[in-house]
Amino acid sequence: xxxxxxxxxxxxxxxxxxxxxxxxxxxxxxxxxxxxxxxxxxxxxxxxxxxxxxxxxxxxxxxxxxxxxxxxxxxxxxxxxxxxxxxxxxxxxxxxxxxxxxxxxxxxxxxxxxxxxxxxxxxxxxxxxxxxxxxxxxxxxxxxxxxxxxxxxxxxxxxxxxxxxxxxxxxxxxxxxxxxxxxxxxxxxxxxxxxxxxxxxxxxxxxxxxxxxxxxxxxxxxxxxxxxxxxxxxxxxxxxxxxxxxxxxxxxxxxxxxxxxxxxxxxxxxxxxxxxxxxxxxxxxxxxxxxxxxxxxxxxxxxxxxxxxxxxxxxxxxxxxxxxxxxxxxxxxxxxxxxxxxxxxxxxxxxxxxxxxxxxxxxxxxxxxxxxxxxxxxxxxxxxxxxxx
Amino acid sequence: xxxxxxxxxxxxxxxxxxxxxxxxxxxxxxxxxxxxxxxxxxxxxxxxxxxxxxxxxxxxxxxxxxxxxxxxxxxxxxxxxxxxxxxxxxxxxxxxxxxxxxxxxxxxxxxxxxxxxxxxxxxxxxxxxxxxxxxxxxxxxxxxxxxxxxxxxxxxxxxxxxxxxxxxxxxxxxxxxxxxxxxxxxxxxxxxxxxxxxxxxxxxxxxxxxxxxxxxxxxxxxxxxxxxxxxxxxxxxxxxxxxxxxxxxxxxxxxxxxxxxxxxxxxxxxxxxxxxxxxxxxxxxxxxxxxxxxxxxxxxxxxxxxxxxxxxxxxxxxxxxxxxxxxxxxxxxxxxxxxxxxxxxxxxxxxxxx
Numbered sequence: 001x002x003x004x005x006x007x008x009x010x011x012x013x014x015x016x017x018x019x020x021x022x023x024x025x026x027x028x029x030x031x032x033x034x035x036x037x038x039x040x041x042x043x044x045x046x047x048x049x050x051x052x053x054x055x056x057x058x059x060x061x062x063x064x065x066x067x068x069x070x071x072x073x074x075x076x077x078x079x080x081x082x083x084x085x086x087x088x089x090x091x092x093x094x095x096x097x098x099x100x101x102x103x104x105x106x107x108x109x110x111x112x113x114x115x116x117x118x119x120x121x122x123x124x125x126x127x128x129x130x131x132x133x134x135x136x137x138x139x140x141x142x143x144x145x146x147x148x149x150x151x152x153x154x155x156x157x158x159x160x161x162x163x164x165x166x167x168x169x170x171x172x173x174x175x176x177x178x179x180x181x182x183x184x185x186x187x188x189x190x191x192x193x194x195x196x197x198x199x200x201x202x203x204x205x206x207x208x209x210x211x212x213x214x215x216x217x218x219x220x221x222x223x224x225x226x227x228x229x230x231x232x233x234x235x236x237x238x239x240x241x242x243x244x245x246x247x248x249x250x251x252x253x254x255x256x257x258x259x260x261x262x263x264x265x266x267x268x269x270x271x272x273x274x275x276x277x278x279x280x281x282x283x284x285x286x287x288x289x290x291x292x293x294x295x296x297x298x299x300x301x302x303x304x305x306x307x308x309x310x311x312x313x314x315x316x317x318x319x320x321x322x323x324x325x326x327x328x329x330x331x332x333x334x335x336x337x338x339x340x341x342x343x344x345x346x347x348x349x350x351x352x353x354x355x356x357x358x359x360x361x362x363x364x365x366x367x368x369x370x371x372x373x374x375x376x377x378x379x380x381x382x383x384x385x386x387x388x389x
Numbered sequence: 390x391x392x393x394x395x396x397x398x399x400x401x402x403x404x405x406x407x408x409x410x411x412x413x414x415x416x417x418x419x420x421x422x423x424x425x426x427x428x429x430x431x432x433x434x435x436x437x438x439x440x441x442x443x444x445x446x447x448x449x450x451x452x453x454x455x456x457x458x459x460x461x462x463x464x465x466x467x468x469x470x471x472x473x474x475x476x477x478x479x480x481x482x483x484x485x486x487x488x489x490x491x492x493x494x495x496x497x498x499x500x501x502x503x504x505x506x507x508x509x510x511x512x513x514x515x516x517x518x519x520x521x522x523x524x525x526x527x528x529x530x531x532x533x534x535x536x537x538x539x540x541x542x543x544x545x546x547x548x549x550x551x552x553x554x555x556x557x558x559x560x561x562x563x564x565x566x567x568x569x570x571x572x573x574x575x576x577x578x579x580x581x582x583x584x585x586x587x588x589x590x591x592x593x594x595x596x597x598x599x600x601x602x603x604x605x606x607x608x609x610x611x612x613x614x615x616x617x618x619x620x621x622x623x624x625x626x627x628x629x630x631x632x633x634x635x636x637x638x639x640x641x642x643x644x645x646x647x648x649x650x651x652x653x654x655x656x657x658x659x660x661x662x663x664x665x666x667x668x669x670x671x672x673x674x675x676x677x678x679x680x681x682x683x684x685x686x687x688x689x690x691x692x693x694x695x696x697x698x699x700x701x702x703x704x705x706x707x708x709x710x711x712x713x714x715x716x717x718x719x720x721x722x723x724x725x726x727x728x729x730x731x732x733x734x735x736x737x738x739x740x741x742x743x
Contacts, residue, residue: 024504052500055537062498064501065490069501070515074505197463198461200486204488205476206480207477
């Protein structure tokens with residue numbers, strides 16, 4: 001049913017219809033409305049779940065770990081500092097290969113303190129071994145949330161659904177909320193082969209010596225790589241059921257013969273798409289919308305960038321001393337492709353800085369010059385003391 | 390709680406566990422109608438063959454807890470010796486579902502497991518195990534959260550009074566003046582400068598249904614307390630004093646003796662609390678001098694240097710702490726009691742001793 005819903009409200013309803021048995025969360029801006037809405041659904045008797053109002057994000061992640069390990073479908077949501085406080089548990093959840101789902105309402109990481117959107121939080125935990133999906137709008141966030149529970153169950157890997165804080169979480173949009181019976185058809189009840197059960201006692205989380213550790217890490221990596229096919233097939237199944245796709249691993253929009261590409265993730269893609277449609281461009285540009293950041297879709301990226309002369313990669317986070325996380329990974333992936341595109345890497349929209357439509361022509365205008373080193377594209381250095389520039 | 394209701398609850402508890410009255414004014418318990426030993430469980434949740442050191446107090450305490458807890462349990466175990474010596478992959482000493490996640494989240498993981506059980510309508514009891522590091526220190530927050538949210542979890546802390554797994558570093562549970570690798574004794578220092586954290590009082594402030602301290606020297610007492618906690622709906626907590634021969638510096642053959650002396654001198658009082666109120670204590674028949682306990686362990690060796698005036702002073706400090714416990718919990722028994730420190734020891738030895 002099509003409804004005008006705030007992003008967080010839509011996520012809460014979607015989560016509720018996925019019938020989680022345990023939800024644990026700790027409030028943090030801009031994730032708060034998700035937890036509040038879930039709490040209200042529980043209070044109103046709409047959602048029958050064990051809602052655990054924990055004392056920290058660290059415990060939120062730990063509670064869903066325990067719940068899923070004991071065989072329950074479990075969900076949490078967090079953001080920014082909360083994601084970082086969870087970091088140790090996030091690695092642990094994926095290392096134990098426990099299928100849970102988390103919404104990351106992307107927000108900048110302190111200091112300086114900022115409650116507004118960028119991707120510093122999810123990028124900081126890129127190595128934690130979770131599947132990471134980024135959403136363009138609230139419809140994608142809803143659909144990806146439902147898909148995430150299916151992907152987690154099928155791959156026995158945890159899934160993080162990233163949606164831009166405020167830009168999506170606090171924005172009212174018309175969303176086609178999937179009906180309960182449709183979700184029930186798509187998402188079978190939670191089953192976990194390795195669930196703790198007194199009838200069949202198993203030990204989880206043992207101490208592993210150097211004799212086995214490398215093999216176990218390898219199997220985690222292999223499982224992540226194999227999950228790419230599952231992510232694509234789940235999206236296809238969802239499309240067959242609803243007519244809506246979220247964009248599998250990545251999608252390419254715009255003229256096929258364009259020699260200029262822009263790669264971005266999250267709500268930035270919505271801005272760029274609109275710019276492509278509405279602004280006059282002096283050359284054709286295609287958008288590569290990276291939906292799945294982990295596993296990193298290397299083959300799909302090589303295919304999507306074939307024939308490009310220039311590729312602009314937009315990050316919404318900075319790895320200080322190196323550049324943008326996505327930018328460096330794209331460079332790594334395309335290394336050795338011949339002829340590969342010239343790769344321009346920038347960070348934009350940090351700490352909630354608005355990304356205007358005309359950022360696209362501004363970016364394209366830089367292509368006539370030699371490739372510039374990484375920089376924060378929309379930073380106004382005049383605001384800084386000369387020694388800080 | 391008023392004095393009257395407290396006395397009533399105390400009497401109820403004593404009757405329930407076959408404890409004779411502490412004073413003639415209280416009603417006496419009915420006679421025992423069966424041999425205690427015949428009711429000993431046989432279930433071994435923790436199997437032999439694990440890699441604990443000889444004389445490990447924690448390994449013994451865990452076996453006793455598991456015997457009493459039975460098979461219908463699942464365990465969240467904090468990082469520590471217990472986790473390491475029982476599960477060197479691909480081996481495991483556990484015959485029950487068991488999960489180790491991290492150092493500081495055993496209580497939160499247990500809370501999640503319990504929530505799952507509740508969601509599924511299962512009655513399997515969830516236990517959380519941690520050492521003193523994982524309980525008094527790094528896992529303290531998640532423990533407090535679990536107790537406050539009233540999860541039906543039995544948390545057992547195996548207290549060996551330092552970070553033994555990483556090589557004997559001081560914890561907030563390390564007793565005053567004990568020498569560890571991060572609170573070594575030396576010219577300028579007499580071991581740990583601070584006091585042992587009074588965790589049980591903090592647990593008491595959560596007003597949970599049941600909390601207790603126990604000692605590996607008193608197995609029947611551990612069993613009784615674990616059974617009581619298992620029967621109790623809601624969060625329960627038991628801290629078990631578990632000597633570490635390596636960390637405390639005593640022979641593996643005297644673990645029980647060391648643990649018993651800790652109780653008998655008053656430094657580790659065995660108490661039970663209901664809703665945060667002390668409802669029972671194990672009386673000490675004849676309080677031993679603290680030095681009898683200290684001198685068995687090399688972590689207190691520096692307190693027996695007659696040439697150092699600080700040694701006597703610190704021994705007196707520790708004696709004062711023990712005396713304070715004896716007064717606070719009224720540990721000095723009025724008369725010989727089969728359930729006091731000497732009587733319970735008789736049970737442990739399987740017959741009367743003279």
